[in-house]
Amino acid sequence: MQLTVIIPALNEAGNLAGMLPVLHDVVSRLVKDYEVIVVDGGSQDGTSDVAAKQGARVVRQTEPGYGGALKAGFAAAQGDYVATMDADFSHRPEFLRRLWNVRDRAEVIIASRYVEAGRADMPWSRYVLSRVLNGFFSVGLSLPYRDLSSGFRMYNRSALRDIKIQSRDFEVLEEILIRLYAQGFQIMEVPFYYAPRREGASHAKVIKFGIRMLRTFFRMWKLRNSVGCCDYDWRAHDSLIPPQRYWQRKRFEILTRFSKGATHTLDVGCGSSRILLNLPDAVGVDVQLNKMRYLRRYGQPTSVGSLFALPFKDQQFDCVICSEVIEHVPNNPVWCEELIRVLAPGGILIVGTPDYGGWSWPVIEWIYGKLMPGAYAEEHITHYTRQSLIDQIERYGFEAQDYDYILGGEMIITFRRR
Numbered sequence: 001m002q003l004t005v006i007i008p009a010l011n012e013a014g015n016l017a018g019m020l021p022v023l024h025d026v027v028s029r030l031v032k033d034y035e036v037i038v039v040d041g042g043s044q045d046g047t048s049d050v051a052a053k054q055g056a057r058v059v060r061q062t063e064p065g066y067g068g069a070l071k072a073g074f075a076a077a078q079g080d081y082v083a084t085m086d087a088d089f090s091h092r093p094e095f096l097r098r099l100w101n102v103r104d105r106a107e108v109i110i111a112s113r114y115v116e117a118g119r120a121d122m123p124w125s126r127y128v129l130s131r132v133l134n135g136f137f138s139v140g141l142s143l144p145y146r147d148l149s150s151g152f153r154m155y156n157r158s159a160l161r162d163i164k165i166q167s168r169d170f171e172v173l174e175e176i177l178i179r180l181y182a183q184g185f186q187i188m189e190v191p192f193y194y195a196p197r198r199e200g201a202s203h204a205k206v207i208k209f210g211i212r213m214l215r216t217f218f219r220m221w222k223l224r225n226s227v228g229c230c231d232y233d234w235r236a237h238d239s240l241i242p243p244q245r246y247w248q249r250k251r252f253e254i255l256t257r258f259s260k261g262a263t264h265t266l267d268v269g270c271g272s273s274r275i276l277l278n279l280p281d282a283v284g285v286d287v288q289l290n291k292m293r294y295l296r297r298y299g300q301p302t303s304v305g306s307l308f309a310l311p312f313k314d315q316q317f318d319c320v321i322c323s324e325v326i327e328h329v330p331n332n333p334v335w336c337e338e339l340i341r342v343l344a345p346g347g348i349l350i351v352g353t354p355d356y357g358g359w360s361w362p363v364i365e366w367i368y369g370k371l372m373p374g375a376y377a378e379e380h381i382t383h384y385t386r387q388s389l390i391d392q393i394e395r396y397g398f399e400a401q402d403y404d405y406i407l408g409g410e411m412i413i414t415f416r417r418r
Contacts, residue, residue, distance in 0.1 A: 002031040003100070004079030004157075008061075008069035010041040012087035013050045020054035023093040030100050037076055038087075039069040066151075067165055067172035074160050083154045090195055091152040098190060099154040107159040107185035108177065110145070111152035111192035118147070118191035133213050137174055140217060141224045142235065143181065145189055148174045149213075152192065159185045170209055171216040178220045184230035184293025230294035233271040250406045251275070251352070255321060258350050258402065258414050262319030266342060268307055269325035276300055279321075285310060307335045315344040323352035323412065327380040336396050343417055349398060352412040357385030360408035386411050 005027060009016060016038065027034050038051035041061040048058045059076045061069050070084065081103055085091040091111070099109045113120040114134060120127060130149060137148050151173055159180055167175045181187060223229065237252070239245040252275050259265055259279055270276045270284035272291040277298055284302040286292055292302040305311040307325055320343045326335060343349060354361045365380070384392075390400045390413065398415035405411055 001033050001035060001078040001080065003027060003034040003081050003083065004073075004077035005034070005036045005083045005085065005096070006039060006070070006073035006077060007036065007051075007056070007085060007087050008039045008041065008066060008073065009043065009047050009051070009087045011043045011045045011047060013043065013045040013047045015088045016047060016050050016054065016056075019087060019089055019093065020051065020056060023096075024055060026093045026096055030097060035078060037073050039073045039076075041069055063168070065168035065172075066170045067168045067175075070172055070176070071165050074163075077157060077160075080157055081154055082157050082160065083152075085152050092193075092195065095152070095192060096154075099152075102188065102190060103154055103156070105186075106188035107156040108180055108187040109154040110147055110150050110177075110187065110189045112145075112147035112150055112189035113192055113194045114146035115189045115191050118193070120194040121196050122194065129210055133210060137178075137213075137217060137220075141178065141220060143178070143224075145177070145187060147189060148177050150192070150194075156185075159183070166219075167212070167216055169212055171212045174213065174216055175220060178224060182223055182226075182229045182290065184290035184296075186293075186297055228288070228290070230290040231272050233273040233291070234294070237274050247406055247410075248273075251323065251410070251412070252278075254404045254406070254412050255323060255350060255352070258404075258412065259319050259321060259348065262317075262348060264317050265319040265321065266310075266312065266317040268310065268320065268322045268339070270295075270302070270321075275321075275323075276302075279319075283312075283317075285312075308332065308338060310338045310342050312342045314341050316342050318344050318347045319350070320347065321350045321352075323350070324410075325353075326351065327353045327382050327384065329382065331382045331392075336393065340396055340417070345417055347417050349393070349415040349417065350412065351389065351393065351415070352410060353384050353389065354380065354409060355386055355405070355411040356383040357387070358408060361410070364407065364409045386413070389413060 036056040038056045039059045040048045051058050061072050112118050236248045265279045265282040267276050267284045272294045276284045285305045289304050295302050397418045401414045403413040
């Protein structure tokens with residue numbers, strides 16, 4: 001199945017009778033194998049009968065609201081790509097052709113009313129509220145999109161596989177988009193003209209919709225600013241919090257200085273840091289798939305892998321960076337052996353980790369834990385001092401050469417392989 005079109009419907013028999021034949025005509029010209037799913041939310045006007053007669057598969061909605069309709073549609077969809085649209089002709093079936101033609105450029109394609117060349121015809125009160133709420137989400141959550149509430153979209157179904165939807169009504173559109181963004185999936189907007197519905201009344205209640213949107217915003221704000229979000233490390237480089245910004249930029253300066261002169265660099269545990277993009281012929285590896293997905297948009301070669309089983313050939317790199325990783329894993333000799341295995345003789349190994357031998361880092365960690373409970377600090381399960389780290393790595397045939405500190409707490413040491 002190439003394409004699934006999902007249409008949530010509640011008492012839309014009149015609109016579906018005219019829209020479904022047009023939809024079939026458009027989609028049948030795009031793909032050979034497709035399906036149209038009408039998710040019936042309990043209609044009383046024969047919506048299901050009309051949909052079935054027009055060749056659609058009817059799915060009965062079991063959970064309430066627009067969010068429940070999308071969940072039911074996603075669960076039933078079989079297509080490699082999934083389009084969602086309204087039943088009332090405000091989403092013109094012909095526009096699916098444009099979404100389909102750019103499907104390979106991102107995992108989510110949004111028919112956007114608010115990008116350049118987009119347009120929306122709607123009552124002024126609804127238009128103003130829509131623009132304000134979209135701007136609030138976009139600016140407040142640092143998202144580079146203008147129409148987060150458009151329900152006319154095309155998804156790569158693989159991106160929907162593990163998504164957990166909590167919202168029940170129209171605010172689910174923002175939640176889906178933010179959750180997919182946090183997982184590192186790419187999102188693209190294409191200009192779209194939103195036309196008024198042909199008949200019937202909208203099921204969106206403006207005031208209640210706005211209140212639910214605000215609640216969703218604060219719930220998504222936690223996700224957007226969590227350490228697990230795909231671009232957490234990238235955004236920290238320009239953080240509005242001065243200590244965080246300084247820390248990231250100082251680490252960037254030290255690592256790029258220590259790796260200067262290398263021709264083929266591996267950054268182990270790179271996350272979505274900007275360091276990787278400024279290293280020569282560099283490859284990144286991290287256990288977090290969403291952060292590797294995020295770096296794809298910059299054309300950066302990355303791989304998902306563990307420090308204990310690096311997915312690279314022996315002696316492949318002349319510089320290996322392992323910054324802010326080893327404190328998160330048990331002190332098992334395997335990680336040392338893996339770093340050595342992929343490093344060429346005479347190569348440089350750069351290791352960064354908190355120094356628990358002085359007073360600076362324990363104080364910083366305590367403050368950090370109070371200000372940001374649940375962040376990285378509580379994940380530090382192995383504690384190193386500068387001397388203990390040097391002794392451990394020199395046992396594997398390395399010689400410590402240089403070191404530097406960030407505020408006396410995080411140490412970064414360079415070793416050369418004999």
